[in-house]
Amino acid sequence: MPAKLEGKLAPAPPRPSVTEPVAVTALATEPGVRVRPAGTEATVSGVTLRAQHVQPGDLFAALPGARVHGADFAERALTAGAVAVLTDPAGAERPALREPGVPVLVHDDPRAVLGALSARIYGEPSGKLAVLGVTGTSGKTTTTYLLEAGLRAAGRVTGLIGTVETRIAGERLASAFTTPEAPDLQALFALMVEQGVTHVPMEVSSHALALGRAAGTRFAVGAFTNLSQDHLDFHPTMEDYFAAKAKLFDGRSATEVVCVDGEWGPRLVRDGTITVSTTGEATWTAGDVRVDVDGSQAFTAHGPDGVRIPIEIRLPGTFNVTNALLATACLHAVGVPAEAIREGLAGVDVPGRMERVDAGQDFTAVVDYSHKPAAVALALDAVRARAAGRVIVVLGCGGDRDVAKRPLMGEAAARRADLLVVTDDNPRSEDPAAIRASMLAGARAVPEGERGEVIEVGDRREAIAAAVASAKPGDVVVVAGKGHETGQEVAGVVHPFSDREELEAAIRETLGGVTR
Incomplete structure (x- = not known):
């Protein structure tokens, strides 16, 4: 049972104010998706997997769960205004979905296609943004804050998606998960596009990659921090945990930036990978590291073609030198000038991180x-x-x-x-x-x-x-x-x-x- 906060239900996630309706038959072109009744003329303008958040015109994603099936809530969703339902063959047999005229999209693993369908419904919003995804066990939050600061210093309009908070052009929203469910994530991207956002640093958890929450998202940059023991209640082994993280580097990221300090990062490196290291050879390295008495640090980021950027950060710990170097490499990859990188990173404090x-x-x-x-x-x-x-x-x-x-x-x-x-x-x-x-x-x-x-x-x-x-x-x-x-x-x-x-x-x- 999900935790309750003072007896209140979680608020509905934000959505764009305008969405161009998409034909259900167009959604059925996704591989493995079947639609009934054939020839339906229904169109959808939103998507959710929570019946209590359904809005008129929605596709309701009725996913199988460990204890209950989402299709058990289909009648409630349809009453609230859902015009079509995505589910698996077992869900499609629920009485509410056997009623004549109810458009049903059926897939053997509906979660596997939910990200792509959500992206299509909201107009492929990540293709209109530069999304910088950061995965790894530690350092995701700090790195995304550093990325956002560098982008803002360069005059970009930013969003931010992560554990601590979600921000849209400076406006703060509370975060419930490191990475939202696929329908909520795509709606959030569409809202960001609507509000003029150009760049979005985003934490990408192993759960999100394994469960398809990030599916349908195009990443301008995919970045890897490190891997150590965590989440072995969800992932049976460290190899499985790593395999989930590695999905960010399966071709969905236009540019890949990987910290190779440690045993896991080097396994992600291939032709074209931008590497980062504070201890050895890489595309980006850190030199002349200085630690001041208050814990703040300074170093020189050495990049490709003789690039040298003096970096100062207020964050203590050698691991934050690595985070700052990783952020520098990502920012440079998306065209942020050296001076903006230096200026942005110098002012960053991260809530709850040292x-x-x-x-x-x-x-x-x-x-x-x-x-x-x-x-x-x-x-x-x-x-x-x-x-x-x-x-x-x-x-x-x-x-x-x-x-x-x-x-x-x-x-x-x-x-x-x-x-x-x-x-x-x-x-x-x-x-x-x-x-x-x-x-x-x-x-x-x-x-x-x-x-x-x-x-x-x-x-x-x-x-x-x-x-x-x-x-x-x-x-x-x-x-x-x-x-x-x-x-x-x-x-x-x-x-x-x-x-x-x-x-x-x-x-x-x-x-x-x-x-x-």
Whole structure:
């Protein structure tokens, strides 16, 4: 069951104000699609896979699910104004779809064609935009923010699609998924075209690629950051996880930009691939890297044909040098001038990604989205490199997700923290204590001389308060795992919760400024 937020249904995704109707028979030209009744004259002007979001003139995508079939909601969709239904052979046998005169598009795997049909219904909008897709385990959000900043500095009108937010020409929308479902994504692209957007940096998740959410999208650039363990609740193996990511490089991206630091990136390289590396040879490399005392960094991006671009970023950590270099290569590939790249990247801060919280305290406080073993290790290594005092970490793991990474995250944090506070993240439908126990097992498996103190505080608010109370001048407090998120999901209900706000409140309470 999807989580509820204060008992409200999710709002309908945005759509363009005008769509040219498309004949159902034209949609039936997609390979494998059959239409009944033959010769139908119906036309569609929108598409959705949620019956509650149907608008008059829509194609309703009734997909088979793990527990229910979308075709069970076909009658509701048709009553709301749907003029045709896309489904599989089993769905097509539902009574509502056997009624005379109901146009039904049938495909053995309707999800496989939903992206292409959605793109056709909304006028192939990604072909009218320069979409810059970024995939990988870590760094997608940061890289898309860097891309958007460089594009805006060059005077482009931008959209942004990602985990933290969706933006259209500067206007912010909330994001529900890293990559929206195919009908919502194509409608969003069409709305962006309607509002004059020219370029769209976009996070592309492995789920989106495996489930066809990005199908029907043409990418001006496809970029790869890295791959490490995550989402093995969805992908059975790392090879399957990689294969999903690799779909972005199956010919749908006009230009491919790949970070080759690590074992996975080099497997994507072929003739014409633009490569990026901070450690070896590549099309783009980073030289003269400098780290300032506040964590900001500077380097020279060396590109093809002797291109040299001085880059400064406010973001700490060697991994952010890689993200900035990847963004530089992508921006250069779409014609952004060097000065605009330099100017744009210099001003970027990313919500919940190594985000500093300053309420006047004499220690450093950071919120970070790291929620996988490699990301935890990288974030804490970056913090350790510039910490004058102790490193204090608050960390939990999400429920109903990859269980194998929990002890690994506990181990990674325990090895790098002087004090690790194991707490709850989003337990979802699982027992929070069981999740914490798995993390604690990994943390306490680290030999005592190789790890810091490890304690357990289940309540996340209390855990943050405990970390702040133990901090001394020169220490660094890192609240990791949830980053930008503004809710905590427990037993199917999302409760308001912001790590940033809780961290700041705990600091102010400790300083005597605010009492909660």
